[in-house]
Amino acid sequence: MAGIYIHIPFCKQACHYCNFHFSTSLRYKNELITALLKEIELTPNFFPEATASAGIIETIYFGGGTPSLCTQDEIKKILDKVREIFSVSADVEITLEANPDDISEKKLQQWKEAGINRLSIGIQSFFEEDLTWMNRAHNSRQAWESLGLATRYFNNITIDLIYGTPALTNEKWKQNVEKAIELGIPHLSCYALTVEPKTPLQKLIREHRTPDVNPDQQSEQFLLLMEWAQQAGYEHYEISNFAKPGFRSRHNSSYWQGKPYFGFGPSAHSFDGQSRWWNVANNTKYMRSIGEGTIPFEKEVLTATQQINELIMISLRTREGLNLERVTQNIRGMNKEELAEVKVQLLKESIKYIKNGLMIQEKEWLRLTREGRLLADGIAADLFL
Ligand code: SF4
Numbered sequence: 233m234a235g236i237y238i239h240i241p242f243c244k245q246a247c248h249y250c251n252f253h254f255s256t257s258l259r260y261k262n263e264l265i266t267a268l269l270k271e272i273e274l275t276p277n278f279f280p281e282a283t284a285s286a287g288i289i290e291t292i293y294f295g296g297g298t299p300s301l302c303t304q305d306e307i308k309k310i311l312d313k314v315r316e317i318f319s320v321s322a323d324v325e326i327t328l329e330a331n332p333d334d335i336s337e338k339k340l341q342q343w344k345e346a347g348i349n350r351l352s353i354g355i356q357s358f359f360e361e362d363l364t365w366m367n368r369a370h371n372s373r374q375a376w377e378s379l380g381l382a383t384r385y386f387n388n389i390t391i392d393l394i395y396g397t398p399a400l401t402n403e404k405w406k407q408n409v410e411k412a413i414e415l416g417i418p419h420l421s422c423y424a425l426t427v428e429p430k431t432p433l434q435k436l437i438r439e440h441r442t443p444d445v446n447p448d449q450q451s452e453q454f455l456l457l458m459e460w461a462q463q464a465g466y467e468h469y470e471i472s473n474f475a476k477p478g479f480r481s482r483h484n485s486s487y488w489q490g491k492p493y494f495g496f497g498p499s500a501h502s503f504d505g506q507s508r509w510w511n512v513a514n515n516t517k518y519m520r521s522i523g524e525g526t527i528p529f530e531k532e533v534l535t536a537t538q539q540i541n542e543l544i545m546i547s548l549r550t551r552e553g554l555n556l557e558r559v560t561q562n563i564r565g566m567n568k569e570e571l572a573e574v575k576v577q578l579l580k581e582s583i584k585y586i587k588n589g590l591m592i593q594e595k596e597w598l599r600l601t602r603e604g605r606l607l608a609d610g611i612a613a614d615l616f617l
Pocket residue numbers: 242243245246247250251252254296297298331354
């Protein structure tokens with residue numbers, strides 16, 4: 233069982249906080265899609281073992297960038313190519329990230345016809361001043377209208393919301409979450425604003441043209457979010473993700489369960505359980521290399537320590553938590569005795585967190601409490617080998 237990620241590296245304009253790979257010039261979109269189709273075709277030659285052991289593809293995710301800039305024909309061609317090269321499950325989850333300003337009745341119909349069965353909509357905020365501050369391409373009216381339309385065509389919808397921005401009061405944050413709940417959106421991905429290196433936001437903060445983020449405000453808004461989402465019947469199944477029953481993201485869940493995935497397109501990452509490889513994050517270099525019949529990637533074989541640290545990091549972010557039994561299995565590069573020792577060490581290191589109420593242990597599982605989730609990354613880093 234594996235997943236496929238398709239990276240569409242184009243956006244209408246650059247959001248100030250974003251450090252993903254994208255270009256705001258759509259001039260070479262056709263050529264890039266052609267290269268992407270070719271990359272999928274070349275994959276069995278470049279990664280024969282990973283392709284042979286991938287099994288059935290359970291999820292396909294169009295991310296970016298802005299995949300909603302693709303035409304229906306482009307989406308169909310990509311899905312046809314995936315089906316030509318891989319075995320795809322009959323009930324495959326196919327998610328498309330869409331920005332509100334790209335959503336229209338016609339587009340929604342076309343996406344449905346093309347086989348998309350889950351939409352991820354980049355709302356971020358319903359307030360005009362927040363959207364302007366973020367330099368989003370959409371406005372408040374489009375945020376509202378796009379959701380009204382989307383819910384008529386899709387029932388499996390997730391929206392992204394950002395909290396912890398300097399001007400977002402708790403009251404405004406509440407209104408953002410309440411609007412999503414009122415509209416019956418079954419899945420929410422809520423992210424604390426992070427100031428990434430080399431982004432316009434970092435520059436604006438450095439030049440004192442906008443205030444820096446306030447970690448206390450972010451913690452407070454995260455705690456409030458957990459409370460509101462729980463009251464509204466959402467399951468908090470991963471630090472940033474909340475789902476009504478039956479609406480967890482199958483694609484992202486498979487990342488968190490350490491399942492293999494292929495990533496296609498510039499900057500896309502792939503993982504086969506032990507190695508990770510990633511494509512060049514440059515559209516021109518990507519197209520040129522694919523044109524010459526070569527996938528432009530770099531590869532890293534994870535050591536046993538890296539495999540375990542990654543497992544700790546991603547598992548602790550999930551509702552289920554870290555399964556200690558899993559630490560002693562499926563880790564290549566350490567023998568049984570060494571892995572048993574790792575388990576003992578992890579338990580020993582966890583005691584202080586269990587004692588101060590940040591973590592609980594249930595049989596083989598270590599999971600974070602509500603308060604522990606506020607410190608997830610720090611606790612995970614502390615448990616690293
Ligand atoms: S639309 Fe998404 S990928 Fe594009 S700049 Fe904004 S946040 Fe980044």
